[in-house]
Structures are given as structure tokens and as C-alpha cells.
Amino acid sequence: xxxxxxxxxxxxxxxxxxxxxxxxxxxxxxxxxxxxxxxxxxxxxxxxxxxxxxxxxxxxxxxxxxxxxxxxxxxxxxxxxxxxxxxxxxxxxxxxxxxxxxxxxxxxxxxxxxxxxxxxxxxxxxxxxxxxxxxxxxxxxxxxxxxxxxxxxxxxxxxxxxxxxxxxxxxxxxxxxxxxxxxxxxxxxxxxxxxxxxxxxxxxxxxxxxxxxxxxxxxxxxxxxxxxxxxxxxxxxxxxxxxxxxxxxxxxxxxxxxxxxxxxxxxxxxxxxxxxxxxxxxxxxxxxxxxxxxxxxxxxxxxxxxxxxxxxxxxxxxxxxxxxxxxxxxxxxxxxxxxxxxxxxxxxxxxxxxxxxxxxxxxxxxxxxxxxxxxxxxxxxxxxxxxxxxxxxxxxxxxxxxxxxxxxxxxxxxxxxxxxxxxxxxxxxxxxxxxxxxxxxxxxxxxxxxxxxxxxxxxxxxxxxxxxxxxxxxxxxxxxxxxxxxxxxxxxxx
Numbered sequence: 001x002x003x004x005x006x007x008x009x010x011x012x013x014x015x016x017x018x019x020x021x022x023x024x025x026x027x028x029x030x031x032x033x034x035x036x037x038x039x040x041x042x043x044x045x046x047x048x049x050x051x052x053x054x055x056x057x058x059x060x061x062x063x064x065x066x067x068x069x070x071x072x073x074x075x076x077x078x079x080x081x082x083x084x085x086x087x088x089x090x091x092x093x094x095x096x097x098x099x100x101x102x103x104x105x106x107x108x109x110x111x112x113x114x115x116x117x118x119x120x121x122x123x124x125x126x127x128x129x130x131x132x133x134x135x136x137x138x139x140x141x142x143x144x145x146x147x148x149x150x151x152x153x154x155x156x157x158x159x160x161x162x163x164x165x166x167x168x169x170x171x172x173x174x175x176x177x178x179x180x181x182x183x184x185x186x187x188x189x190x191x192x193x194x195x196x197x198x199x200x201x202x203x204x205x206x207x208x209x210x211x212x213x214x215x216x217x218x219x220x221x222x223x224x225x226x227x228x229x230x231x232x233x234x235x236x237x238x239x240x241x242x243x244x245x246x247x248x249x250x251x252x253x254x255x256x257x258x259x260x261x262x263x264x265x266x267x268x269x270x271x272x273x274x275x276x277x278x279x280x281x282x283x284x285x286x287x288x289x290x291x292x293x294x295x296x297x298x299x300x301x302x303x304x305x306x307x308x309x310x311x312x313x314x315x316x317x318x319x320x321x322x323x324x325x326x327x328x329x330x331x332x333x334x335x336x337x338x339x340x341x342x343x344x345x346x347x348x349x350x351x352x353x354x355x356x357x358x359x360x361x362x363x364x365x366x367x368x369x370x371x372x373x374x375x376x377x378x379x380x381x382x383x384x385x386x387x388x389x390x391x392x393x394x395x396x397x398x399x400x401x402x403x404x405x406x407x408x409x410x411x412x413x414x415x416x417x418x419x420x421x422x423x424x425x426x427x428x429x430x431x432x433x434x435x436x437x438x439x440x441x442x443x444x445x446x447x448x449x450x451x452x453x454x455x456x457x458x459x460x461x462x463x464x465x466x467x468x469x470x471x472x473x474x475x476x477x478x479x480x481x482x483x484x485x486x487x488x489x490x491x492x493x494x
Contacts, residue, residue: 038158038159038160039119039158039159039160039161040118040119040156040157040158040159041094041116041117041118041119041156042092042116042117042118042119042161042167043114043115043116044096044114044115044116044117044166044167044168045099045112045113045114046077046079046096046112046113046114046166046168046222046227046228046229047110047111047112047226047228047229048071048077048110048111048112048113048220048228048229048230048231049109049110049228049229049230049231050070050071050109050110050230050231070108070109071098071103071108071109071110071111072098073098073100073103074098075098075111075113075179075180076095076096076097076098076113076179076180077095077096077098077113077177077178077179077180077229078093078094078095078176078177078178078180078188078196079092079093079094079095079096079117079168079175079176079177079222080092080093080175080176080194080195080196081093081117081168081170081171081173081174081175081176081222082171082172082173082174082175082176083171083172083173084119084159084161084170084171084172085170085172086172088173089121089122089123090119090120090121090122090157090159091119091120091121091122091154091193091194092117092118092119092120092161092167092168092170092171093117093118093120093193093194094115094116094117094118095115095180096113096114096115096117097113097114097115098111098112098113099111099112099113099114113229117167117168118156118193119156119157119158119159119161120154120155120156120157120193120194121154121155121156121157122152122153122154122194123152123153123155124150124151124152124153125150125151125152125153126148126149126150127148127149127150127151128143128148128149129143129144129145129147129148129149130143130144130147130148130149131143131144152192154192154193154194165227166227168222168227169224169227171222175221175222176195176219177219177220177221177222177229177231178196178198178217178218178219178220179218179219179220179231198217203216203217203274203292203293204253204274204276204278204280204290204291204292205290205291205292206289206290206291207291208237208239208291208337210291211237211291211292211293212237216235216237216293217235217293218231218232219231219232220232235293235294235295235335236293236294236295236296236333236334236335236336236338237291237292237293237294237336237337237338238255238291238292238293238294238328238338238340239291239337239338239339239340240289240290240291240292240314240340240342241287241288241289241339241340241341241342242282242287242288242289242316242326242341242342242343242344243285243286243287243342243343243344244286244324244343244344244345244346245282245286245287245288245316245324245344246282246286246318246322247282247283247284247285247286248281248282248283248284249281249282249318249319249322250279250280250281250282250318250319251279251280251281251282251288251316251317251318251322251323251324252275252276252279252316252317253274253276253279253280253290253292253314253315253316254272254274254275254276254314254315254316254317255272255273255274255275255292255294255312255313255314256270256271256272256273256312256313256314256315257270257271257272257273257297257310257311257312258270258310258311258313259299259308259310259311260311260330261311261313261327261330263311264311264313264325264327273294273295273297273312274292274293274294294312294333295333296309296310296332296333296334297310297333298310298332307332309330309331309332309333310330311327311328311329311330312328312329312330312331312333313325313326313327313328314326314328316344317364319360319361319362320353320356320360320362320369321349321350321353321362322346323346323347323364324344324345324346324347325345325347326342326344326345327342328340328342352380352381352382352383353367353381353384354377354378354379354380354381354384354399354400354401355377355378355379356369356375356376356377357375357376358371358373358374358375358376358395359371359372359373359374359375359392360372360373360375366385367381367383367384367385368384368385368387369384369385369386369387370387370389371386371387371388371389371392371393371394371415372389372392373392373393374392374393374395375392375393375394375395376395376397377394377395377396377397377399377401378396378397378398378399379398379399379400380399380400380401381399381400381401381402382402382403382404383402383403383404383405384401384402384403384409385403385407385408385409385410385411386401386409386410386411387411387412388410388411388412388415388416388435389412389415390412390413390414390415391414391415391416392412392415392416393415393416393417393418394410394415394416394417394418395417395418395420395442396417396418396419396420396423396444396446397420397421397423397444398420398421398422398423399423399424399425400423400424401423401424401425401426402424402425402426402427403426403427403428403429404427404428405427405428405429406427406428406429406430407427407429408427408429408431408432408433408434409425409426409427409429409432409433410425410432410433410434411431411433411434411435412435413435413436413437414435414436414437414438414439415435415438415439416438416439416440416441416467417433417438417439417440417441417442417446418440418441418442419440419441419442419443419444419445419446419489419490419491420442420443420444421444421445422444422445422447423444423445423446423447424446424447424449425446425447425448425449426448426449426450426484427449427450428450428451429450430450432448432449432450433446433448435463436463437463437465438463438464438465439465439466439467440464440465440466440467440470440472440489440491441466441467441469441470441491442470442491443491443492443493444490444491445488445489445490445491446488446489446490447486447487447488448486448487448488448489449484449485449486450484450485451483451484451485464489466491469493469494470491470492470493470494471491471492471493471494472489472490472491473489473490473491474487474488474489475487475488475489
């Protein structure tokens with residue numbers, strides 16, 4: 001038997017799975033007379049065992065950073081076997097529930113699981129056709145019958161496995177096993193009926209106990225010799241305590257990996273191991289405590305005799321220009337709990353961003369501002385974009401905003417702009433500032449510049465209206481010698 005350890009990732013989710021490959025020998029029943037009818041589902045009962053020195057979940061005692069794994073009465077196993085009787089398109093998969101009566105307090109690392117496994121057949125079917133331009137240069141697009149794209153379907157299939165006492169013995173490649181802790185599927189999601197992904201982006205908890213109870217990935221293997229399940233330990237757990245953050249500020253948390261510390265600012269050499277969806281808030285004293293999953297990402301350099309440990313670091317992204325890079329260190333991670341205490345040091349302020357205050361959310365990596373309420377902008381900002389929710393207000397007070405691509409700088413549907421002083425907005429888009437209805441107030445001007453060459457479209461996309469109690473003046477579109485187009489609006493109280 002060959003054992004291979006590998007990891008797999010999936011918007012947003014990441015899983016570590018241990019595979020066992022073996023050629024299973026069938027056990028033939030003593031059949032009499034007619035062959036039984038084929039079925040798509042088979043009921044099985046499997047014994048499951050935990051290793052002697054495991055590290056996982058909350059049931060047990062913490063000793064030197066290691067938790068002992070014991071089963072709980074709500075545990076489930078996701079089972080997926082490949083290549084039923086050598087057919088690479090046939091899978092045997094399902095969820096088995098623990099048999100509570102099998103739990104023995106004297107031996108909490110053994111239990112039985114029972115449930116139905118279903119035979120699925122995988123088929124690639126034509127989902128549609130890619131488009132091609134026809135006739136050439138006309139701008140019309142039609143489907144190309146010679147260029148289809150495919151999607152995969154998984155359908156239940158009746159298949160006779162009665163010759164096997166244990167139908168998993170018919171799976172000739174691998175049988176994947178994932179323990180679903182405490183019946184909580186919040187950190188797991190299906191990609192298809194034959195695969196479940198562990199969503200590490202949701203695996204952030206307030207304590208080691210909470211994470212181990214419902215957010216830790218535990219995988220294992222089906223042993224063809226004993227015809228039972230052997231589970232392994234969980235991934236690494238980082239128990240992180242931070243200080244030095246902005247008081248009461250909310251942050252999105254990301255765990256990153258780099259080959260070495262001097263490469264953490266190189267986007268091509270780093271990758272995220274965990275990205276949270278919900279921000280966490282620092283305390284009134286600027287401290288924060290959270291617990292997350294991780295795993296070892298040691299790598300093999302060319303001509304190296306042994307793997308080299310990677311460097312791990314956190315990125316904490318606040319509302320705006322309030323971000324921290326927290327260096328955790330270089331280490332070969334084991335399957336245990338590590339307590340990490342660090343003082344966060346703020347990242348340098350980005351001088352190419354404008355001064356922004358008010359009601360908004362800021363996406364650090366895309367220089368994207370989402371305004372829901374009232375937001376004031378001043379100063380120079382390059383490669384920025386502002387999205388306005390309906391009825392929100394963007395106050396421009398001496399702002400100079402630009403983008404180097406052909407996207408809008410300010411956009412939304414129905415929103416308000418308040419102008420104070422002189423303001424500039426420029427990009428290569430036809431709609432540098434765009435919306436279905438933009439109501440303008442204040443006492444100032446806005447000059448809009450674009451390199452877009454369709455003057456009729458350029459002017460027509462702008463729907464500026466004077467807000468109640470104000471007078472709005474639009475200039476004519478100016479065709480500049482440098483190939484850009486400019487127009488301006490001015491507003492003042494009535």
C-alpha cells in the first residue's frame with residue numbers, strides 16, 4: 001500500500017486530506033440462485049479509530065499544547081471512494097453518523113459509524129459554446145458550434161456491489177475521509193456529491209476550545225486490510241494574542257506565507273493561507289485575541305537535502321490606512337497548539353491615497369471605497385475608486401482623484417455629490433463619474449477628464465442634477481490637444 005499526503009484548496013475554501021491507495025480484494029458472499037438487483041445506495045457500518053498520540057478538538061485535556069482527540073456523540077464522517085471496480089467515473093460517497101451506543105468512556109478513541117453510501121457517475125456534458133465575432137469587425141457575437149465548453153454532472157447510478165461485504169473494498173484508488181466535528185458543517189461545503197471542502201476562511205474562533213469543537217479539519221483514511229477508518233490529527237492551531245492596535249478598530253485578518261521574511265512585501269512570493277470574511281474588533285486598549293488554523297508549508301529548494309521552513313505573518317486590514325503586518329516567524333509547524341504573543345506595528349501610511357473620513361468600507365488591496373452614508377474626500381488619490389450606495393453622499397473638498405485604467409473613479413446609481421472648492425477626477429473611462437441620477441450641492445467645481453474618444457457617449461453617460469436649493473452649471477465638452485476630453489460642472493446656493 002502506498003500512502004501519499006497532499007493538500008488541496010478551493011471565492012473564496014482549503015482542505016488537507018490523507019489518501020490511501022491500494023488494490024482491494026473483494027469478499028464474495030455465498031450467493032444462491034439469481035443475482036440480486038443493483039442499487040444506488042448501500043448501508044454500511046464502519047469502525048473508526050484514532051491514533052495513539054493525536055492532537056485535535058476540544059474533548060480531552062490540554063498538555064504542553066497538545067489536545068487528545070476523543071469522539072463525541074454528534075460526530076459524522078464524510079466518505080468518498082474513487083474508481084468503483086476500476087471505473088474512474090464511478091464514486092461511492094456519503095455521510096456516516098456515529099453510533100452513540102458504540103462510545104465507550106474507557107476507550108474514547110474508538111467508535112462505530114453507520115449510514116448510506118451512494119454510487120455516483122461522473123459525466124462531462126456540453127454546457128454551451130464559446131462565442132466568436134462574426135462577421136469580422138461587425139461587433140456581433142454568435143456561438144461557435146466547433147468550440148464547446150463542458151460542465152461536470154454527478155448522477156446517482158444503480159450498480160451491483162453485492163459481491164462485497166464492505167462496498168468500499170470495490171474502490172480501487174482512494175477513499176477520502178473527513179471528520180465533521182460535533183455535527184457542525186459551518187466550516188465545510190460541498191463542491192459536488194463526491195467532495196467536501198474545509199473552509200479555513202471561517203475557521204477563526206475566540207478560544208482554542210471553540211475552534212477545536214467546530215472549526216478544525218481532521219482527515220484520515222480507509223484501511224483496506226482492517227476495513228475500518230483510521231483518523232489522524234488536525235492541522236496546526238495558532239493561539240494569537242496581539243497588542244498595539246488602534247483602540248476599538250475593526251480588522252480583517254489574513255494569515256500569509258512567504259519563503260523568507262525579506263519577501264513578505266513581494267506579492268508574487270507570498271500567498272494567503274487564511275482570509276477571514278468577518279472583521280474582528282480590537283479592545284478599548286488596542287488588544288485582540290483569536291485562534292486560527294494553519295499548517296506547515298515547508299518547501300524544498302533546488303539541490304536541498306531537506307525541506308526549509310517558511311515564514312508566517314499576519315495582515316490586519318482596518319477601515320482605511322489603518323493596517324498592520326504582524327511577523328510571526330519562521331518555523332516548521334507541527335500538529336499542535338502554539339501560543340503567539342506579538343505587539344503590532346502599523347504599516348506606513350500610503351501617500352498616494354486621499355484623506356477620507358465618514359461612512360465607508362475600504363478594500364486595501366483594490367484601493368476601493370464603498371460609501372454607505374456620508375463620506376468626505378480631500379487631497380490627491382491615484383488608482384482609487386468610490387462606489388456610492390443609493391442616497392449616499394460623497395463630499396469632495398479639494399480632491400484630485402484619478403485612475404490609470406478605463407474604469408470609473410466615482411460611480412453608483414442614485415447618489416449625491418457635494419462640492420467644496422476645486423476638484424479634479426480623471427481616468428481613461430467613458431464614464432469617469434457615472435450614475436443614473438447624481439444630485440449636486442455645495443459651493444465649488446468638479447472638472448472631469450477622460451481619454452475616451454466618443455464625445456456623444458462621454459457626455460450622455462453623465463446625469464448631473466442640481467440638488468434642491470442649488471444652481472448647477474455644466475460646461476461644454478472640451479477636446480484637448482493631448483487627446484483627452486474635459487468638461488466641468490459648478491454649483492452654488494440659489
